[in-house]
Amino acid sequence: MMITVGLDHGGRTYFNGKALPLNELSTMLRHAGALENPEPVVVLETEMGAPCATLDKVRALMNERLACGKVGHCDEGMQTVWRDLPYTGVGVP
DSSP: OEEEEEEOTTSOEEETTEEEOHHHHHHHHHHHHHOOTTOOEEEEEEOTTOOHHHHHHHHHHHHHHHOHHHHOOEEESOHHHHTTOSOOSSSOO
């Protein structure tokens, strides 16, 4: 299962394409972190020019709610690169 978290250049945050305020994003991430079968891969996509302070907050929420550093189910980049996980090619996508 793939979940997309987005941040646009205006600082608006998204969960699977739906705009959500940061506090609601936090709740959605907590629910996503509780999913087990299958465990989701959460990809953070940011638009060029996104505010750094908001990006730092989103990354911190993902780390806190999803334990990204512990379980490795978080990625950052363009969804098209991560869509077909597990990656079986050569190198890192």
